[in-house]
């Protein structure tokens with residue numbers, strides 16, 4: 001069903017492909033939680049190549065590769081020959097020579113995974129590129145939503161916070177729209193990309209408006225590291241208007257879930273009480289990350 005060697009984003013990925021990955025992830029989750037090792041990728045080299053920091057994505061790709069009996073290896077960029085000036089493309093050629101079958105890359109520059117994919121024989125998975133996409137985060141978010149609601153058609157999903165800098169928002173909009181969910185986005189004007197309506201989402205300015213009647217409340221991390229100048233007056237101001245808390249969550253449907261891709265700025269974009277509360281599925285998202293990454297690695301390595 002998936003003919004490409006790479007998986008670089010959810011834009012233009014047919015929903016049937018996404019559904020296939022989510023179906024496979026259900027069995028992967030069962031095996032992972034039972035500490036059962038699968039052998040479908042035995043001996044194949046999976047390299048994680050992270051030019052940006054990560055806890056969840058890198059750790060879960062490594063665990064996923066090991067759970068499939070692949071040879072998982074992390075190339076520590078800071079102590080590699082990148083520090084001597086080796087280019088991304090030369091890095092790719094070196095990893096090809098080392099018989100890497102899959103390279104999982106995170107990079108601060110949008111399009112870096114696409115450049116690497118064009119210049120190496122191994123398959124490339126995008127683990128987050130600049131402000132472009134983070135497709136496996138959206139897959140694990142979709143898996144978590146489907147576990148809770150059984151499907152996506154007509155589900156009301158609020159994505160709130162730093163939409164402008166969020167690759168998570170972009171990938172979720174592509175995936176959830178293809179699945180038939182209704183998406184509302186909420187951010188201060190300075191953190192809302194111009195023309196976002198073109199993506200088929202509803203735009204609101206207040207959290208109250210966005211949370212009313214929602215099934216899913218997804219808060220995004222305020223990406224302070226990508227902001228060149230202040231895009232809101234102060235943290236206190238941001239907290240006052242854009243902090244997802246219990247009072248706002250009470251406006252959502254009964255049984256609504258609270259999500260966050262992590263890492264969390266507690267008390268800035270989400271209250272600690274809500275993040276740790278009964279409606280939160282945030283730690284479940286992390287576990288599900290291993291399952292969907294196992295499914296994706298197996299799909300690509302089956303070729």
Ligand code: CP
Nearest residue numbers: 054055056057261262
């Ligand atoms: N959600 C996410 O990408 O987290 P990490 O930066 O820890 O990988």
